[in-house]
Amino acid sequence: MYTRILVPVDHSDTSAAALAEAIRLANEQHAIVRLVHVIDLAQFAWSANEFLDVPQLQSSLRESGEKLLTERVQQVQEGGISVESELLEIWGGQIARTLVDDAVKWKAHLLVMGTHGYGGLTHMLLGSVAEGVMRHTHIPVLLVKATESK
Structure with missing residues (x-):
């Protein structure tokens, strides 16, 4: 039973879809949800800081x-779900590792996160936080892809 669900959030449609799924699961499982958002404070520090x-x-x-x-x-x-949240700050670190470390520290039973599902060259160039999380955790991960509206 998944009674502690961690959900990384950002401003993307895939994140919104993952959160909707986490809410549905939390209702079914009577779970608490932890929302985290990671910011990298080093992203502006090394370029054009003058x-x-x-x-x-x-x-x-x-x-x-x-x-x-x-x-x-x-x-x-x-x-109607119990929720907590935290802004996680990193300094040039890996977002995936930060998410996994937080999930372990919080004793999450499940991570629910969005994925763009990129393949090929785009995946190679951009990488994937979701893939990094999958590679570094023993906690079950549910990947949710946003549906395309046409």
Whole structure:
């Protein structure tokens, strides 16, 4: 039984689809949901920092992440589900490893996350956080792909 479900969230359609599935599962399993959003504070620090206000950009990342988490927490609460959230900050680390470490620390029973399902050259160039999570965890992972609307 999956009573502790961890869901990484971002602004993508695949993340929204994963959250919807996690809410459905949490209702069925009477589970608690943990929402996490990872920000990489190093992403602006090494390039053009003489032209950019790096601390301001990092602050904006935090504010955007907190706003996203607040919106997603409200969405989960509207489903009558217990929820907690955390903004995870990294400094040039691997997002997948950060998610796995948090899932282990929180003792998650299941990770539910979105995937774009890219293949070929796009996958090779962009990589996949979902694939990295799968490679580094023993916790079951449910990958959800957003449906395309036409």
